[in-house]
Amino acid sequence: MNRTADTLLALCVAAAGASAASAAACPLQPGDGQHLTGDGVTLAWQVINRRHVPLAEPFALLVMLCPTQARLVGVDATMPAHRHGMNYRPSLQALGEGRWRVQGLLWHMAGTWSLRLDVALDERPQVLRQDVVLP
Template sequence: MSRRWCRWQRAAAAGALAAAGVPWATACTLQEGDGQPLSAAGVQLAWQAQPLPIRNGQPFGLAVRLCPATAVLKAVDATMPAHRHGMNYRPSLHPLGDGRWRVDGMLWHMAGAWELRFDVEVAGARHSLRQAVELR
């Protein structure tokens, strides 16, 4: 999780998204340092935990960047699929403008495989973006 995305990794991700038909709008592109990239149906999202690294039983937040910037972050949640449970807290979402969001109130109470879920709405359509994260 603490890995930074190098330019070649971002370029590879951009190429993969372009091949899948996901446009990288020049007016809204993910920047180096935005965090872990995700995409679905024309929506791009990058997130980064604050502070890094995420620690077992310690509260943390997320810095989130959405492209297009008009996309709205509707919900963020995390679950442990192997244990069939999620977080004990509901995070709060704060729009910062220009496609940037702050998520407060995250807490992973045990080590293991977590799945982050971001629910995003863009142009009237709702998308769910997911990413597996291992907490050690």
């Protein structure tokens, strides 16, 4: 192998090792809720004390971030088909070890909602989204 190939191989091995170590240090399980993955960040979210997002009732989310040094910096939700969002701004509370409580969400209409979770890792912001259909 030439020097460039050796360097690329070493970088790939190091990245794979770092990813495995990060996953082992912060495991998210299927029972932790809905999973989303971004650039170096994985999160799981679930509705607190309910099985599903309720229609026209306040609710809260538990968000778990991996790696745990990632920060949740904002949460919002919109209905793209109707070109509007929530009438309330949720509050964020850090619970420690990568866990966050998002309080004050209310989805007032049935239909498709786009949940937006703004996260930051090493001061690099990114947006993770997931569509949720309320019957």
